[in-house]
Amino acid sequence: MYKRILAFMMICIFLTGCSGSVTENNAVVPGKAAGVSSKSFKGTSFENLELSEDYDIRQFEGMTLNFIVENNLYASILSHENEEFSAVTGINIKIKPVDFDTLVQKVNLDFIAQAGKYQLVYVDPYQTLNRFYGYLEILNPYGSNPELPQIKGLTEDFFENQTAVCSYFEEDKNIYAVPFDSTTMILYYRKDVFDKYRDRFFKEMGYDWTPGTSGFTWERYSEIARWIDENVPNELVKYGSGLMAQEHNSIFCEFSNILAAYGGDYFFDEKINTLGLKAFNNIHVLDGDFIQALDMYKKVASVSAPQSVNWNWTDLARVFRNGEVAMMANWDENYTYVEDQVHSKVAGKVGYSILPYGDVRSANIYGGSGIGINKYSTEAEKQAAWLYIVWATSKDMQLRVLKHPEGGSLPTRKSAYGDSLIKAQINNPELVSDEQVALKHMNAVLEAWKPQNIYLRPKISNFYEVEKVLNSSLHQMIEDNSESSEVAQKIYEQLEQIRAGE
Secondary structure (H helix, E strand, O other), X not given: OHHHHHHHHHHHHHHHOOOOOEOOOOOEOOOHHHOOOHHHHOOOOOOOOEOOOOOOOOOOOOOEEEEEEEOOHHHHHHHHHHXXXXXXXXXXXXXXXXXXXXXXXXXXXXXXXXOOOOOEEEEOHHHHHHHHHHHEOOOHHHHOOOOOOEOOOOOOOEOHXXXXXXXXXXXXXXXXXXXXXXXXXXXXXXXXXXXXXXXXHHHHHOOOOOOOOOOOEXXXXXXXXXXXXHHOOOOOOOEEEOOOOOOOHHHHHHHHHHHHHOOOOOEOXXXXXXXXXXXXXXXXXXXXXXXXXXXXXXXXXXXOOHHHHHOOHHHHHHHHHOOOEEEEEEEHHHHHHHOOXXXXXXXXXXXXXXXXXXXXXXXXXXXXXXXXXXXXXXXXHHHHHHHHHHHHOOHHHHHHHHHOOOOOOOOOEHHHHHOHHHHHHHHOHHHOOHHHHHHOOHHHHHHHHOOOOEEOOOOEOOHHHHHHHHHHHHHHHHHHOOOHHHHHHHHHHHHHHHHOOO
């Protein structure tokens, strides 16, 4: 905190001391004289921004930009760091963090009305980019204009898969958003429980139950969850496993991990899982691997907390943090939530790995989103929003978010991984200290990002209708223990109706 205050004071002193740019009230006014190089901001998050010598960083002073974003880790840290951005630029950033469902509703309504209420938009690839890419400002002209702030390495410095999913639609031509966060599903498990009962489990079951290995399959996950239920006292942990099986986007995401682990997918159209398509054609929910995945999901559900049929990802993370569940698949951004030394009962007791294997691989769903500009903002607001995007997605800011005591969101920029602390964590994870706690889950996420482990869900314009079918059918299957083949047939028929436009 002291360093932040000191940096803030230095910025203010510098700005008010710029020759020829101060009024009688010490307010910096727009104009070329107020333009400063990023080299002038040594020690701040602006130090390494690429700004032209003539760029007037105070030209939008007094403007307010509204940024609607899902209530996640990256947004939480930015809400604090925005003080420095406002001190340097004079732009007031109002972050509006909301839950996932509210985000989708508010963004969609704002675009449909062409209101431009939210100048900065958290662009979910599967809820916003796929449906409203035409309502987003195309960012290519901003990135190619040397008179404007530049994103170094756009798009080469961002991971290829993440850029394809978050920035483009249908073709890698127009950039609609810059990769912002990198949420990915990984396995959380009670390391204290696994360590304490390791030898006893091995003696009874005949295999090592350490997560992250190829032998740690979804089949064994179910066996381990049942064993914990039957052998570990409730005082230590109540349930072996928990689900996020509510009729919500959470159940679709959770099941997708298992589906892809067994080699299945919903559609097999080219580019549908990366750049995206307006509509699907090749439905594959009647395949054997799809039905096998349904059977396995039912098996996992049978050894999970009964109440979790109505939990979503937030509920599951809360129960895990309270020490009631030994294993869960959840988004990596819950990391600092479960490691909270003050409120979490499991802080310091958690292990992290990629998700269990199926017959084909471990599959870990990627859920990152981009940050974009509302096409219906004013021209001045668009330029101010671009300045904010350049700053918020810079390597320095991404590292700040990662290393923040409440942070942990992994950078979307490749260059950030040249940082000495990150390299030390990757090479020697066992040496992570308490001061570096925000890095403990990093290796699990990086492993999940490997091409053989990452799962990218279908990105299609009519995904809203598709998701409703999947959420409802999967949830009903878990509630009623329905026959997998019947569930698959029902899903197929409903998807066929969507495909035919009925």
